[in-house]
Amino acid sequence: MNTAFLLMAQYDGQAVIPADRVRADYFSHLTLPKFLRKISEGQLALPIVRMETSQKSAKGVHLQDLADYLDARRAVGQREFKQMYG
Numbered sequence: 001m002n003t004a005f006l007l008m009a010q011y012d013g014q015a016v017i018p019a020d021r022v023r024a025d026y027f028s029h030l031t032l033p034k035f036l037r038k039i040s041e042g043q044l045a046l047p048i049v050r051m052e053t054s055q056k057s058a059k060g061v062h063l064q065d066l067a068d069y070l071d072a073r074r075a076v077g078q079r080e081f082k083q084m085y086g
Contacts, residue, residue, distance in 0.1 A: 044069075
C-alpha cells in the first residue's frame with residue numbers, strides 16, 4: 001500500500017497540506033506552536049514549507065514529506081515489534 005496515495009485521498013490531492021491540519025490529524029496532542037517548535041528544533045523530522053519568505057506566511061507540509069515521515073515511523077514500530085515478539 002502506498003502512503004502517499006492514501007494521503008492524496010485524505011487531503012483531496014493537495015500537494016502542500018496546511019500545518020494545522022497535519023497537526024490536528026497526526027499530532028493532536030500538541031498545540032500548533034508546540035508542533036512547529038518541535039519541527040524547528042529537530043525533534044520531529046518533518047520539513048515545513050513556507051508559502052513566502054515572510055515569517056508570518058502560511059506554513060504547510062508537503063504530502064510526500066508527510067508520507068515519508070509516516071513510513072519511517074511505521075518502520076520503527078515494526079522493528080520494535082520484531083524485537084519484542086521475534
